[in-house]
Amino acid sequence: MAPLRRRLAFAALASTCLIAASACSSDGGSSGGGDGRKTVKFWSMPYWIGQNDKVKQLVDEFNASQTKVNVELTQLEWKDGREKIKLAVAAGKGPDVWLMNNGLELDYLKSNTLASLDTLGYTPADLDKFLPLSRIDEYNGKMYGAPLYFDVDVMLYRTDILKEYGFDAPPRTWDELKSTAAAITTKSAAAGKKVSGWQFKGMDDHLNAINATWESFLCQAGGSLTTPDFKSSTQKSDAGKTAMNYMRSFYTDKISPVGTSALNGFISGEVAMFPFFQSVVGNVKAGGDKVAGKWAVAPMPTGPKSGCSMVGGHSLVANAKGGDLAAAGTFMRWLASPERSAQYMDFQAIFPYDPTKVDPAVKGTVEQKIAGDPNWTAIIEQLDRNTPDLVLQDRHAFQARWDAQKASVVAGVNGQSTVDKALQAIDDQVDQALANEK
Structure with missing residues (x-):
């Protein structure tokens, strides 16, 4: 895979209208909406397996809960979504927040494209709640991805x-x-x-x-x-x-x-x-x-x-050159929160947090889901065998x-x-x- 800096030259030759429809209407980066809320552009593939409309439902739920941030969702297809994101980011027309495979892609990391979680409002206490396996999203001692779930x-x-x-x-x-x-x-x-x-x-x-x-x-x-x-x-x-x-x-x-x-x-x-x-x-x-x-x-x-x-799954990442990192971080901390990750267990996604370090109500939800499906015992045993x-x-x-x-x-x-x-x-x-x- 060519580094992002090489892709910049290619992207300059391509029409950004071919990348994604939303890229033709506005530049990348958060901006203010008509209601005074900060706009965060989120590009994602339908990661909720079996229900392609669930990501939109979650974004709608987030927007309804907020007074200062509004998220605009562009939902892409798995067959070419990652490539569209790369081209759009390289052209400066990309999203503020997007979905990336766990482990993250080195091109983004080496080019300083991604914002570290500590610049997005994550505290040491927030980061400590993730399982040790979350180190797969580290680079040079910092976390750059917020895990939604593991596979x-x-x-x-x-x-x-x-x-x-x-x-x-x-x-x-x-x-x-x-x-x-x-x-x-x-x-x-x-x-x-x-x-x-x-x-x-x-x-x-x-x-x-x-x-x-x-x-x-x-x-x-x-x-x-x-x-x-x-x-x-x-x-x-x-x-x-x-x-x-x-x-x-x-x-x-x-x-x-x-x-x-x-x-x-x-x-x-x-x-x-x-x-x-x-x-x-x-x-x-x-x-x-x-x-x-x-x-x-x-x-x-x-x-x-x-x-x-093998370990897989997905994380959220943010553009380090986005217009409002605080707004991007607000959305990421919500969508990748323990509360939402517990919901992802409905499609057998593995909870990325240490259950003993999250809210007792969330811990109870996780334990209830595990108790309700005997297959979770085998999945958790396999999880415990793996390292980053x-x-x-x-x-x-x-x-x-x-x-x-x-x-x-x-x-x-x-x-x-x-x-x-x-x-x-x-x-x-x-x-x-x-x-x-x-």
């Missing part, structure tokens, strides 16, 4: 299928995962039912998912994405080979069929287990009677070194890495490439991007 890779499994083939509990280790999946695949094939015991999300119709899947298994094998100084890619390592050879064995041993949709197969009963962010639970529930009472969530099976997994390290590494050469992994991990796992060549290809592409960061 972590977990395992989903069909309780009915496992029970049918003699398993009363989900696998807890790599060895158990493979033996359980192999038994289901083999026995179902003999019975003419064609059930795949396991599918790696990303080896199917959602190619981008291979990034979260791969980085989870690499982490479990004890691997890293970069050296500690973030200057070199480290995927062609003993851990990388262990992880990729393990994943590859599911296809060479005919346990998993390449191309089978993990999610759709899970809903239809053609896939017994698969990994992905816990937020996919909403998609599973949409399967209705096909899945009702027939599935559950478990922590990821532990690998040779650990049971860690992998995400902080992933921030460097992010786009180059994810593009390289989409091609090379799939090729290495399905046999189109050797494991060594696949891992070397990732390192070569990422190293080139890392060199450009210096």
Whole structure:
């Protein structure tokens, strides 16, 4: 991904009317409205999974509660929303506040585009309420993103299928995962039912998912994405080979069929287990009677070194050159507050605050939601296994890495490439991007 300063040159050649309709009518930055309130421009994708209108409802609720700040929402699509924001910000026509993936993007941080939370009205006491995992939004000792929620890779499994083939509990280790999946695949094939015991999300119709899947298994094998100084890619390592050879064995041993949709197969009963962010639970529930009472969530099976997994989710960030940072901060502290983050748990988003440090009423709401869904036990166990390290590494050469992994991990796992060549290809592409960061 090119640095923002390079994008400025490109953006100057493009019509900002092609970026977003609102960018054509006014410059970026907060301004005063006709009623005397400060206007904050907020650009967001519909992060409330399953309900695209919920973000607008929240903004309307905020506006109704305020006398000094008014938020104007521009809702973008996931397919190109991030790129539109980048171009608009580079052209000086962007929003005051916008949605960004947890971990934040290095281009924004290195170009001093983002306002640190302490300049937006966050106090040390406010920052102390976040979980330690929120360090993924730190840069040079300061927080630049306010987490709305976290995602972590977990395992989903069909309780009915496992029970049918003699398993009363989900696998807890790599060895158990493979033996359980192999038994289901083999026995179902003999019975003419064609059930795949396991599918790696990303080896199917959602190619981008291979990034979260791969980085989870690499982490479990004890691997890293970069050296500690973030200057070199480290995927062609003993851990990388262990992880990729393990994943590859599911296809060479005919346990998993390449191309089978993990999610759709899970809903239809053609896939017994698969990994992905816990937020996919909403998609599973949409399967209705096909899945009702027939599935559950478990922590990821532990690998040779650990049971860690990829961390995702989203944060709010603010433009450091915005017209009114205080107004932007007022909105961010509201939308990313413990009260709102507790609501996000309705789409299985993970609460980013330490429950013991928030208002007792909010703590009670969080505890009630957890008690009402047994899957939260597994999700929280997985959350507790994870650290900020992998995400902080992933921030460097992010786009180059994810593009390289989409091609090379799939090729290495399905046999189109050797494991060594696949891992070397990732390192070569990422190293080139890392060199450009210096």
